[in-house]
Amino acid sequence: MNEAEPITLACLDLAGTTVADGDxxxxxxxxxxxxxxxxxxxxxxxxxxxxxxxxxxxxxxxxxxxxxxxxxxxxxxxxxxxxxxxxxxxxGLTPVPGAADALTRLRGAGVRVCLITGFGRGTQARVLDALGWWDRADLTLCPDDVPRDRPWPDLVLTAALRLGVDDVRHIAVCGDTAGDMLCGRRSGASIVAGVLTGAHDHDRLHAAGATHILPTIAALPDLILRTPANADR
Structure with a gap:
């Protein structure tokens, strides 16, 4: 990827990535x-x-x-x-620290945001209601919206189609599980970032194909917008 191929879509997982999960x-x-x-x-x-x-x-x-x-x-x-x-x-539910600001920064820079999840539509809606996040994303998708869920690429590719992405290399995917990483790699996304705030650890995310490992999603805007970031390739 180079400066002529900017990231225009970020597909972000919910629980463990943008939403603090605990147990x-x-x-x-x-x-x-x-x-x-x-x-x-x-x-x-x-x-x-x-x-x-x-x-x-x-x-x-x-x-x-x-x-x-x-x-x-x-x-x-x-x-x-x-x-x-x-x-x-x-x-109650709370965002991962820095997640709300990350969404604001990405969208403010012209990057469209799709929130994706393994929850059913009803549970996804409850999460977004609890956080007041319906206006934080350009699109929300769940397994009910696609033929195949993660680790298949359907969620990311559906987001690309619905939001008019010209090239899959313009996509960034961020999640906390191996399935998220596989989904991102299979979709052709240029950035497939794993975060260490959720289910799977550094080694598991790396083995599943993460291009970057971030401490939290708060570091994602710096990576996508090409400003200094604490990213482990």
Missing amino acids: TVECAFAEAIATLGIVSGTASYDRALARFRDARGGSKIGIFRSLFDEPRARAAHLAFERSYHDLIDRR
Whole structure:
């Protein structure tokens, strides 16, 4: 990429990347599988939790489908969404420090922003409502909007089509999971930045194809806008 090929679209993940997660998503997952009789202290619980952690970044219904048959997967996903919504109500949600400013800086510089997630549309809406972020992005997408979720490139390519991107090299992708990195690389994005505020660590993000590793999304505007940044290539 050179100065003639600026970044014009940033596709940014939600939980763990722009939204501080802590253990909220994992707690909702544990509560969801408990409704199917899978509880802490059992081998089945350990296997399910390991699968969940490994697949972070993908659609939640997809994770449940990898664990259960279709009726139980749908029941678990519904329980997950209810639990996550309840946790939002009890705990609230906060942005990752610097995330809101990063969105403002990017859009102020003419970079369009798409917020993407593995949550279903209803949960994505609850997150955006809780943060008051509906006006922070040019587009929001979730697995309901595409044929295939991450790690396939469909979310990023759909954002490019809807926002009229001329060249996939003009795209930056930022996320906290290996699935985010694979999605970005498969889409052809020039910048695929992993952040260390979420599910997967430096080595996992690097192995999945991250072009840069950032401490938080707060460093992304400096990287995209080509000003000095603390980025590990």
